[in-house]
Amino acid sequence: MKVLLVEDEPDLGVQVSRALTAAGHVVELRRDGTAALAALKVEHFEALVLDVNLPGCSGLDVLQVAHALRPRPVVLLLTARAEVGDRVAGLNAGADDYLTKPFAMAELLARVSSMGRRGQGGAAESVLPGGSLRLDAQRRRVTLGGQSIALSPREFDLLAIFMQAPGRVFSRDELCERIWERSHDYDTRTVEIYIMRLRKKLDGPGAPTIETVRGCGYTMKLPCGGPGG
Amino acid sequence: MRACSLKLQFALLSAVLAVLALGLAGAVLLPVVRHRQLYDLDEQLARDAAVLQGIFAAKEAEILAGTPGVVAGLLPPNLRLRYLEVEALDGRVLHRSGNLRGLDLTGEVGRAHPATIAGQAARLRTARQGELVLHVGTRLGTLDKTQRDLAMSLLTVLPLVVLGAFGGGLLLGRRAVRPIAALTAAAETISTERPGDRLPVPPTGDEVARLTEVLNRSFDRLQRAYEAAARFSADASHQLKTPLAVMRAGVDALGKMGGQVPEVQAEVEVLRRQSRRLTTMVDDLLLLAQVDAGRLELESGPSDLQPLLERVWEDLEALAAEQNVSVERSWPEALPCHADPRRVALILQNLLENAIKYTPPGGRIRGVATAGAAGVECRIANTGAPIAAAQCEAIFERFHRSGAGENVPGHGLGLNIARALARAHGGDLFLDRDEAGWTTFVLRLPRAPAG
Numbered sequence: 001m002k003v004l005l006v007e008d009e010p011d012l013g014v015q016v017s018r019a020l021t022a023a024g025h026v027v028e029l030r031r032d033g034t035a036a037l038a039a040l041k042v043e044h045f046e047a048l049v050l051d052v053n054l055p056g057c058s059g060l061d062v063l064q065v066a067h068a069l070r071p072r073p074v075v076l077l078l079t080a081r082a083e084v085g086d087r088v089a090g091l092n093a094g095a096d097d098y099l100t101k102p103f104a105m106a107e108l109l110a111r112v113s114s115m116g117r118r119g120q121g122g123a124a125e126s127v128l129p130g131g132s133l134r135l136d137a138q139r140r141r142v143t144l145g146g147q148s149i150a151l152s153p154r155e156f157d158l159l160a161i162f163m164q165a166p167g168r169v170f171s172r173d174e175l176c177e178r179i180w181e182r183s184h185d186y187d188t189r190t191v192e193i194y195i196m197r198l199r200k201k202l203d204g205p206g207a208p209t210i211e212t213v214r215g216c217g218y219t220m221k222l223p224c225g226g227p228g229g
Numbered sequence: 230m231r232a233c234s235l236k237l238q239f240a241l242l243s244a245v246l247a248v249l250a251l252g253l254a255g256a257v258l259l260p261v262v263r264h265r266q267l268y269d270l271d272e273q274l275a276r277d278a279a280v281l282q283g284i285f286a287a288k289e290a291e292i293l294a295g296t297p298g299v300v301a302g303l304l305p306p307n308l309r310l311r312y313l314e315v316e317a318l319d320g321r322v323l324h325r326s327g328n329l330r331g332l333d334l335t336g337e338v339g340r341a342h343p344a345t346i347a348g349q350a351a352r353l354r355t356a357r358q359g360e361l362v363l364h365v366g367t368r369l370g371t372l373d374k375t376q377r378d379l380a381m382s383l384l385t386v387l388p389l390v391v392l393g394a395f396g397g398g399l400l401l402g403r404r405a406v407r408p409i410a411a412l413t414a415a416a417e418t419i420s421t422e423r424p425g426d427r428l429p430v431p432p433t434g435d436e437v438a439r440l441t442e443v444l445n446r447s448f449d450r451l452q453r454a455y456e457a458a459a460r461f462s463a464d465a466s467h468q469l470k471t472p473l474a475v476m477r478a479g480v481d482a483l484g485k486m487g488g489q490v491p492e493v494q495a496e497v498e499v500l501r502r503q504s505r506r507l508t509t510m511v512d513d514l515l516l517l518a519q520v521d522a523g524r525l526e527l528e529s530g531p532s533d534l535q536p537l538l539e540r541v542w543e544d545l546e547a548l549a550a551e552q553n554v555s556v557e558r559s560w561p562e563a564l565p566c567h568a569d570p571r572r573v574a575l576i577l578q579n580l581l582e583n584a585i586k587y588t589p590p591g592g593r594i595r596g597v598a599t600a601g602a603a604g605v606e607c608r609i610a611n612t613g614a615p616i617a618a619a620q621c622e623a624i625f626e627r628f629h630r631s632g633a634g635e636n637v638p639g640h641g642l643g644l645n646i647a648r649a650l651a652r653a654h655g656g657d658l659f660l661d662r663d664e665a666g667w668t669t670f671v672l673r674l675p676r677a678p679a680g
Contacts, residue, residue, distance in 0.1 A: 009471045015478035022485075053467050080470035101470040102477035102508055105485075153540045171484070171494070173501040182575060183509040184582050186548050188502070193547040215491025217498075 001116050002026045004045040006036040006062060007078070008054050016049065019105045020112065033057035037065055045073045047112060052079040052090065060093050067094035074115040078103070104174055110165065130163050131223040132206030144204045151201065154179065158194050159202075162210060162220035171217035236402035243398025244391045251390055255383045259376055266372045267352070271341040274354035277308055278365045282358040285315070289359045292323055300324035312346060312353070312366035323361070334364035408437045416444060424452050458522030462515060469511045477504050513642045517627070520649045527569040527653060529678065534564035534573065534598065534605050541577040542596060545585060553590045560598035566605040566674040572650045573674065576658070577607075579643035580670050584611040587668070595667075604656065604676040610669040621660050647672075 003025045007013040010031070017027045028043070030036045033056035039045075040062070048066050052059035059077065066073055077095040090098055096115050099108060132145040137160060142149050151159065161170065161178050176187040195218060199210055208222045284303050285292060291299050292315065300315055300323065314334040315324040325331065329346065336342055336355035344353045344366060350373070353366040412428060419426050427448060430441045480500045487493030519525045542558060549556045566573075584594050588611040598607040616624060623629055625648045628641040644658075651658040656674040663669075 009475060011475040012471065012478060015475065015482060019478070019482065080466040080474075102474035102504065105478055105481035152543050153536065154543045169489075171498055171501065173498055173505060177505060180578070181571065182512065182578065183502075183505045184578060186544075186582070186585065189551070190544050190547050193551070197547075213489060216489050216494040 001046040001112070002028075002044070003047045003049060003112065004028050004030065004036065004039055004043075004073070005049045006030045006033070006054065006059065007049075007051045008032060009051075015105070016108065019109060020049070023109045023113070025112070031055075033059065033062050036062045040065060040069065044069075044071075047116060048073050048075045049108070049112065050075055050077055050095075052077055060089065063090070063093045063095060074118070076108070076111055076115060104177060106165075106168070106174065107178075130166060130208045130220070132204070133163075133202065133208055135160060135163050144202065144207055147204075149201055151198075154194055155198050155201065158191070159198060162218075163208075166208065166220045166222050169213050169217050169219045174217070235406050236399055239402030239405070240395045240398035243401070244395040247390045247394035248387065251383060251387055255380065258383075259379060262379060263372065263376055266375060270352055270367065270369075270372065271354065274341060274352060274365050274367065277311060278354050278356040278363055280305065281308065281313075281363055281365065282356055285358050285361055285363070289361060293317060293360055295321070295323055308365075310367075312351065312364070314364040316362045316364075318360050318362065334366065336364055338362065409440075412437065412441060412444070416448075419448055420451075424448075424455065455522060455524070458518065459524055462518045462522060462524070465518065466515055469515075470508075473504060473508055473511065477501075477508075480504060510642075513646055516646060517642070517649065520653065525649070525653045527572060529567055529569045529654065532566055532568045532570050532573065534566055534568070534607065534674065535560065535562065537570060537574050537577055538564065538596070538598060538607065541574065541581050544578075545581045545594065545596075548585050549594060552585065552588075554585065554588050554592050554594055556594045556596070558596045560596070560607075561600060564598055564600045564605045564607075566600075566676055567678050568654050568656075568674050572654070576647040576650050576672060579647040580609045580658075580672065583643055583670070584609055587611060587613045589613055600676075602676065605672075605674045607672040607674075608661070608669050609672070610664070610667045612666055613668060615666075616660065616662065616668055618662065621662065624660065625658075 003020055005013065005017055005020065005027055007016060007029070008031050013029050013031065017029045020027045025047075028039060028045070030039055033054040035056070036050075036054075037057070048062075050059045050062055050066075054062070059079075063075055063077070066075055074096045075094065076097045076099060077090045078099050078101060079090070080101045096118070097111050099111060134143050135156075136142070140156060142151055142156065142159065157179055158175065161175060172188045172191050175191050176183065179191070180187055195210055202208065202210070206223050208220050210218055210220050213219055281304075284305070285300075288299065288303060300313075304313070309326075310328070311326065312329055312334065313324065313326040314322065314329060316322055322333070332346060334344070334346075334353060334355075336344075336353050338355050338357045341352060341354045344351050346366065346368070350369040351366050352369060353364055356363045356365070408431065415426075415428050419428070427445045428441045430445070431438050480497055484494065484497040484501070487497060516525070538560060542556075546556055548554075581594075588594055592612040594612075595610045596607070597610075598605060625644050627645045629644070648658040651672055651674070654674055655678075656672065658670065658672050661669040661671050
């Protein structure tokens, strides 16, 4: 996708730009609102990654201009503030998604590509296939080879994270970050316990496996030759 | 104090003052009137004596001779009802009027004085005519009756005056309080809805106008402080979180570059965990800054505590098994309340983290929740070293660390934040020490929106 990244913090701008480029996007980086508006005038972008707090004019002003463009670019807002008012204002002004600083780069990349799919008219998938395992995110149900398996709320959340990106290595901390909004003292240990339980419940023919990558974290492997992925 | 009671106080005070005024009037009026009447009576007696002196002067010898009936025959009709005694200088009684019934009258010549005749108050005047001494007197009956009438009429008007004063006081009180009531309503609107507005200053220049000006200045100061706090919260968010975001992105990039080299990934993981801890700490402090500025925003709506509790309880059970702590739970299928689920999850997480932290191996943790018409009550209890009564409130203070648990992790903001969030919901969080051997935290959340 062609992405316009607007971020006034130079280091962060370069980091995000590098990561987006590595993920296969074409990135234009601008440092303030005025430059962003100028870029929007001359070029078309499919996606905007926009810091709310900008010098020049605010991110919400840029968002308003972007919202009026046709075809409309999808917009991911970045902000330091997790306050309700800001989030609601951003989403009301037409942002497609919202990410609070600091964020995991993998999370940003996942959001950008999922927004892109939606922008192209693809519906957000609610059923994730993984071998003989199917996860229905909306109804919160998991079946293995057609048989429903009972997962606790946390086990379900954890499985959904793995199934959104099979093959990706997740560190324990990244998993914690996704499950709990706030870090707590025992979270990494708790994640290990949940992974052990999940492995036991997913023990069946054609089921994906959650493997430990020594020193790095965990990854979900789809069964060889199985459908989906 | 409410406006109506101020009015009532005003009216009551008026009534009391009216009673006092009337009492004072009576206390002054009654003696003055009595004094005046006595004076008139004495004058009258003096005139009567003078008339009798005139009449007796011509017949002095005859009277002195003691012939009975002489004096009675000489009396003019208008003086026949008076007490009258005529004596000779040597004390011989020459005449006594019938109404004296044989009583002896005495007195100093030329002066009026009080006397009691046949048990009744009377006034006497003594005069001398040649060899004769005259005692002329009259009863004070009419005078006493006037006094009684006067007192009676004062008492009769008393309730009317009290009622009038009370009503008038009420009316005046309302008139005086009305601008204050209006001021209160306007101030309430400003403090809750429109902080930028100011109270209209009445052009009267009176006490209310001055009060209004003072209030407006206070509002100015409050608004400046509020805006400064709000700016701090926003600025601090940006200033603290942006470098965190850069560090975090850098750690992610390093992790990616490091590939699957365990030594590199272990270091990256440590950095990532610490940056997460730092982020949590910053979030907590910003949240408390919002609480202090009175601008904590909640995304409240009809919620169910049950699924939130289920998840947090699951975390607890996973850990408890490891630490040889047994857990018990009891709550219904649904726990309806009016709350912001994200914030409530935070409260529960803090409570359970606290419980697992302070329960020794072999101990127990118990969760009980009930739903009622008023809202939800959730009791999280654990066994362990009891919390001293004096510490009951201290444990909710910022950066409070229990003396018994110096080696337990955490930064001492958890309970403070949990309580602030519970109260922002219109609920509460407190410690219950009633059950021996158990430390119980009670969380209450309302069923209906606060306020």
